[in-house]
Amino acid sequence: MDIRFDGKTIIVTGAASGIGHAIATRLAESGATVVISDIAQEAAEKAAAEIGHGALAKGGDVSKPDDVQALVDFAVAETGGLYGIVNNAGIGGAQAPTGEYPIDSWDQVIGVNLTGVFLGTRAAIAAMKKGGQGGVVLNIASILGSVGIAGSVAYVAAKHGVVGLTKSAALEHAADNIRVNAIGPAFIHTPLIDKHMDQATQDALAGMHAMKRLGQPEEVADLAAYLLSDKASFITGSYHLVDGGYTAQ
Ligand code: NAI
Numbered sequence: 001m002d003i004r005f006d007g008k009t010i011i012v013t014g015a016a017s018g019i020g021h022a023i024a025t026r027l028a029e030s031g032a033t034v035v036i037s038d039i040a041q042e043a044a045e046k047a048a049a050e051i052g053h054g055a056l057a058k059g060g061d062v063s064k065p066d067d068v069q070a071l072v073d074f075a076v077a078e079t080g081g082l083y084g085i086v087n088n089a090g091i092g093g094a095q096a097p098t099g100e101y102p103i104d105s106w107d108q109v110i111g112v113n114l115t116g117v118f119l120g121t122r123a124a125i126a127a128m129k130k131g132g133q134g135g136v137v138l139n140i141a142s143i144l145g146s147v148g149i150a151g152s153v154a155y156v157a158a159k160h161g162v163v164g165l166t167k168s169a170a171l172e173h174a175a176d177n178i179r180v181n182a183i184g185p186a187f188i189h190t191p192l193i194d195k196h197m198d199q200a201t202q203d204a205l206a207g208m209h210a211m212k213r214l215g216q217p218e219e220v221a222d223l224a225a226y227l228l229s230d231k232a233s234f235i236t237g238s239y240h241l242v243d244g245g246y247t248a249q
Contacts, residue, residue, distance in 0.1 A: 008031075008032050010027050016043035017043065020088040058070075134177025143186045166238075181239070209244035227240065
């Protein structure tokens with residue numbers, strides 16, 4: 001399928017690593033002007049240089065309203081408009097049962113994984129409405145946006161919240177020609193997984209997928225490119241799994 005984004009600007013948050021990096025690469029290769037954003041500014045600059053195709057870098061913390069507004073303003077000022085945003089930045093948080101879950105980790109995970117998605121969606125939609133051409137918001141949730149897992153209450157709550165936020169924003173802005181969707185990846189082999197799990201845990205996790213393996217970031221990037229493109233022109237307010245059969249069981 002020929003998917004092109006020539007002349008279109010798309011922001012990807014958390015794009016210095018993992019899934020965000022793969023999505024930014026896929027979009028840039030398909031002609032988009034990508035704005036690579038990350039809390040790790042130097043890593044964002046490195047990623048933009050590596051990815052090429054005119055990719056721009058902008059540091060910022062998605063949990064901070066001023067940083068998110070500055071990111072959207074930067075994209076519009078530098079490129080003349082905003083077609084899309086991929087709200088991808090996310091963290092894992094503490095692992096503990098709910099009765100012992102550290103409150104500071106709850107606040108941090110909700111701040112980045114839920115409030116961060118809200119702030120990105122809010123600022124991007126405002127810019128898209130101003131531009132008058134419509135646009136696309138794509139939120140990276142997780143399979144944990146529709147099922148639970150023991151030990152990660154904040155992460156699971158945030159990702160379920162992202163799915164709800166996606167539906168409401170889609171309903172509100174369909175008339176503005178702005179589509180809002182979410183993706184639910186299962187466990188994808190990225191630095192986030194390597195940081196939290198040893199090899200034995202990763203092997204056990206792989207076995208929980210019907211396909212008996214972890215996903216690759218590029219497999220999420222292909223779905224992201226489709227949902228961001230005009231090929232998905234009748235798709236809004238929905239949540240799309242890329243999960244190797246994890247939640248079918
Ligand atoms: P990763 O850790 O490889 O990359 C995340 C990036 O986000 C990093 O570059 C990090 O610096 C950046 N980041 C963290 N906090 C930030 C903040 N406050 N503001 C801006 N940038 C920030 O993680 P990965 O695995 O690529 O995850 C990306 C997204 O996909 C996350 O939302 C994650 O929850 C989601 N996801 C990941 C899955 C996995 O198995 N790896 C499965 C399902 C969803």
